[in-house]
Amino acid sequence: MPITEIEGRKIKLSHLDRVLWPDTGTTKGELLHYYASVAEVLIPHCAGRLASFVRTPDGVQGQRFFQKRPPAGTPDWVTTAELLRSSGELMPQVRVDDLATLMWAANLACVEIHTPQWKAASPGTADRLVVDLDPGPDRTVVDCCQVALLLRERLAADGIETWAKTSGSKGLHLYAALRDADSRQASAYARRIAQELERAHPDRVVSRMAKEDRAGRVFIDWSQNSAKKTTATPYTVRARPEPTVSTPLAWSEVADAAGPADLAFTIADVPGRIAAHGDLLAPLLAGSAAAPLPS
Template structure:
């Protein structure tokens, strides 16, 4: 028998409070950890100010799990039915050219309502509602490949930090909530998605040059080896990373946690979970507190891109498979299959 719905009181704007209904509060979202839907909603309230600070004024895709994280999942790009009156949406354009609205999470009550809709992970776009075509965040996903792990991701992130500083950017780092790391930089929204992607590719290539045995930019998995993949395609339109403080649908209920650079080598991804993060947030300063004051231009990284094109003959990388074929893109066939065709 389903448990009765509860009402959770959430601080709202101008000192008011909102009552957000949460149905099936006893639904177990992480079976191995006994964490329920109510637990998740109360986690969102506990870290709400910091969570919303990184989601606010952005289109957000919701990763939803109606039966918990071991069940079916789907990504809500269209806002779920029943969006509360106090929430808003913004229209986004997708790689196909079509447009539709996405939810904007401007306050904690909206995030709790998303949990009511069985959202586990919030995926904010790197744009604001005022300009959904020109990113104001540069993002690189350091993704450990088989044979590597978090320690190697930390090593790669340390070098990436140096590269990004040389490009005139201020990098911020967070755990992915899994084995990797996400490195962000706030940027001026002066270039559209494709140009920002080129800036990311240039930075990733420079990182790979410096530590080729540690980092790869190879899109095809068969070419990556035991290295950290610098995922440049997370810079594409309609590609998102888990938001800061956002839970992940993995054993232990880990959280994607902002980290200060000076403690990065001392922590482990499992330190930050739905159960442990509220106390950490309550007792420690926000590692990303200066994020919005550190905006910079991507001009230097784009100069690196142009240099690689003109002096080294390097150009476009592969786009995600659901993208239309893009100008200058290499063939969309994995190298081993291409060789078989050539040898036939």
């Protein structure tokens, strides 16, 4: 079992040739290589936030589970923070603040990384707004793009700038940076905007949770802003049949998408996009981008 040293931390790497994606033959070693390649842009988006992981130790076609608590044997150098649960329990969770922690997690086949829209140091503050666009039956990510453009224009009218990324699955995520807001306010605002677009475009948009209402429309999931929920972090790999990535987009790509293949990116594609364009979500991290919710 090889031992590597990353930022002064020793990590035992195991089963690097294990195939995690049988359809493409992609191995755990390739997963680690991808995360090492994108760490510089990924980590700033999840640093300081409590991370939840989707683990697939036997591959994406095998058993998978969502892990919030640090697994047994977590090294003492891995940064954790405690979450106060509704039961009153203080539950520790990992923070992916550095490359060593990212590589340690990837070695455990933590394929996906999910984070909330608040930081561990300020759990009462929502510093991000997120809207998840999910295509219903007979709709695709291209339909989500059309709704995303409507949302971008609507939020801009309230002084809120937005950025887009693929979910890495079927839809899109829209992000905005917030200030002076909490999770309930962010969720209420996102719900109001979703309902407003549903009234304006009832044949294209639905804001209700009931799955039977989604056929032929795009579901605007405003509930991701709940303090209890998490969203796939930018640049995370997804446990899909192929090693797709939740990938930041330019708005021109959203506007020009002609088919789902135009917005399907894997671990083989994303490092090249970063080399060519940098982090397209970097403005989300700038303090100057944060806007208040309308009163």
